[in-house]
Amino acid sequence: MLAILLLRADQVVTTSELVDAVWGENPPASVHGVVQTHISMLRGVLEPNRPRRGQGEVLRSVGNGYSLALGGARYDWREFERTLELARQHRDEGNARAAVEWFGNALRMWHGEPLASVPGPLASVERARLNEISLGVQEERLELLVALGRHTAAVTELAALTSAHPVRERLRALHMKALSRCGRRADALAVYTETRRVMVDELGIEPGSELRELHQRLLAHDEPERAQQATAAPPAAPPAPVRRPVVPFMDEPVRAAISPAQLPADLADFTGRTALVKKLTAMLTPRTHRTAPPRGLVAGIGGVGKTALAVHAAHQVRQHYPDGQLYVDLRGAGPDAADPLNVLSAFLRAFGVSPNATPADLDERAAMYRSVLAARRVLVVLDDAADVAQIRPLLPGAASCGVLVTSRRRLPEAQWDEQVELEGMSRQEALTLFSRTIGAERAGAEPDAVEAVVDACGRLPLALRITAAKLVDRPQWTVKSMADKLARERGRLSELRVGNLEVEATFHLGYGQLDPDCARTFRLLALPEGPALSLPAAAALVGSDPSLAEPLVERLVDLNMLASPAPDHYAYHDLLRLFARQRAVQTDPHPERVAAMSRLGEFYLATAATAGWLIQAPLLDRERFRRQYQHSTPQAGPRPYPGGVPLTDLRSAFDWVGEQQATLLATARQFLIDPDLPSGMVVDLISFLELYLANGTHFGEIGQIGALAVRDAQVTGDRRVEAWGRRKVGEAHLRRFELPQAEHELTESVRAATEAGDNSALATALDLLGTVEFRLGNGEQSLAHLEQALALSRAEGDLVREAYVLGTIGRTQSERGQFDLALEACESSRGLHEQLGNDTGLARTLYLVGTVFQRAGRLVESIDPLEESLAVCLGIEQTFGEGHNLVMLSRGYLADGRAEQAAAAAARAKEAGEAIGDAHMHAMAVAELGRALHALGKHDRGDEHLRSARTMLTDLNSPQAAAVSALLDRK
Known part of the structure; x- marks a missing residue:
């Protein structure tokens, strides 16, 4: 896995890509857990001092994948590429001797098989690719050796290489040339004879034209061209001149002389995007087999750097388009989008076509444009396209041309050879760009502030350039002062403007394209916190059925106003979410915003109620279960999906909670922080999911939410909310073995629940307090609390809580040495869980039976109940x-x-x-x-x-x- 992340350094590798790369079509069971295990182990090695819950700086979680942010770190493949680049630079500059030395330096980095012993399909493919690269570099070096007249040295190496690669014609040709120039013409002819024999016998083909011609020259005693102490490798042959058709509306001298070069200047400090540049330049590099011009699209939100990337890539390939480069800003995001009729007129004038000869009809003008470009090598860059209708007349028809389009829209109806969805820069790219602009010394003096600025800018290139430009213009400012300004959400967008550059104005262009329904959806979907929204949750926010909400959110995705990280899931760029929230505050009345968030809370609560029932008590009456655990009052009036997502079985319940847990916890925090939202809904939401969330490592995060609930309750006086919050804080302390703190919080929870008259909350708090008291050595007090919790659960008819309390009593009695009583309590707990259909609870009770046997010294007898519990856990993937x-x-x-x-x-x-x-x-x-x-x-x-x-x-x-x-x- 480390090898894969290194090969894709500074890029996001999704979990599914990792699975395919490592295991192919035969992944292990619970493969996502295995991936997380390996990631955790890698983080332990790469970042041993990282806080266990903190985000990694080297191995980062990004969306549904991971990124190895290496920055300036050295590793062999990167060093090889840098050395190889130097070698080729020396060769291209005519310094062949230096190039040979640097090629040698690059090859000396290779030691045996690349990715040796690394398993998996991707490693196999990469191993072959890397070996091919190595062999190609050896050929480049040997060509220079032969060109420099160092034939004897070349012959020795070529003999070994041709033996290992007998049908590689480029090596065979070099071997023949080197032998001939050493005066060994007979040996050179013998190499050809052997090569032909192998190719005919093994491949059934004759050698290629280069080898055959070389053979004929040797037979005719015509020694292959000798480079007398050459100083540079022979330049590549220029492309064959194309035969241009006669264009009657252009004079021949004009046609021959004009070669427009309209590309804007490349950015001197263009940073990052290495893989995307390679992808676009490879697509635009001419190939003989093409029958249509290569077309590439760069799509993304405003300010993400689409134009910069397209112009940079265009400059990289301009040598392949010697007949001209055309560029136009189509202004597709604004109200005055360019008319393709006028653009065609400008393009034709650039090639010397007289305005008097230009047709007035769009189709005829487009046909003339295609005629002018026919058989020419011209690169066309169409920046900021509004839609396919705008660009269709501007597309050349000749395969010798290339097209690069940028747009805020995805333009799915067009056919693209490469389609790049441009997102914010990687963290390292953003840090590099910002530091390079303000100066390395200034950035190095305040590294924490630099990181804070980069995060506040959402790694959006436009925002980074604006912020850096402000700092350059204000040398007396510290970077921290800028970070402090950007830390305030309310004024952040207003800070991101300098001169005629403004992030908010860029977003306004896209927002202005939205119809009223889309604009309202864009605003409301930005209100909740959390990493992403599902389609049903989005529908709840806007107050419609998912089938009606889907076209609206998908249109936002097509316009790049919203991202879709997974099918039917949606997310904002950080700054775009902030922009949308500001529009919501300006446009949507406060009661409407509160109503939207309340609908979302009710949607989550309704689905959580179903999930909790399926997980904890599917054989119990569903409405009875809901009444026991829900105390908040639903909003009046019709609501879409009043029952939430229609979960049907335990698997679907686990899947929904597992997928949504980060969003659910973020929503819970938001409801507790915002005084206008009903905090009691949070208590119900997590109570429904309590037993699922408890079976993991969320107790710390839920403890923090509990602390927020306590703070809220102290303002509102809601003792029920306080009881719940203190219980969650106490449980977090218990899980960390901070027993005195846990005792204090749980005692306060018992007091608050008693005053609130909430017997269910009181029973749960007493259950936990009983565990704490036992661990503190207060055995009698522990059992008293547990017996009281059991009595309250039975009085309330809460079979779920009764079953769990019985299990806790069994565990406590076994720790006191009362093994028969412990087994009796556990058997009662087991019976209730079976009656409820609660596999999670059943697994817990069977586990407790096993622990009773072990504490009694009957370790072998513990195996059966523990294996039975394990089987249940595996069945529900717990x-x-x-x-x-x-x-x-x-x-x-x-x-x-x-x-x-x-x-x-x-x-x-x-x-x-x-x-x-x-x-x-x-x-x-x-x-x-x-x-x-x-x-x-x-x-x-x-x-x-x-x-x-x-x-x-x-x-x-x-x-x-x-x-x-x-x-x-x-x-």
């Missing part, structure tokens, strides 16, 4: 439960004398912990792996794992650290 079961199973297998199976279980548990970022699970798995390795006689590795586990558990403040320390002391 990685959290899978990992914890595997940790305990490792102990059971070891007690049963199955050390290899114990090691395998612990290794799988370690992977599960890494996949979901559960540091405690990971540490416990490492400890069990250490024990298993000792049992297998691998004592050094076993001690290494145990020491690592002790360090991790100590850092986590886990009571298990003492047990691992004692184990190491005994060993």
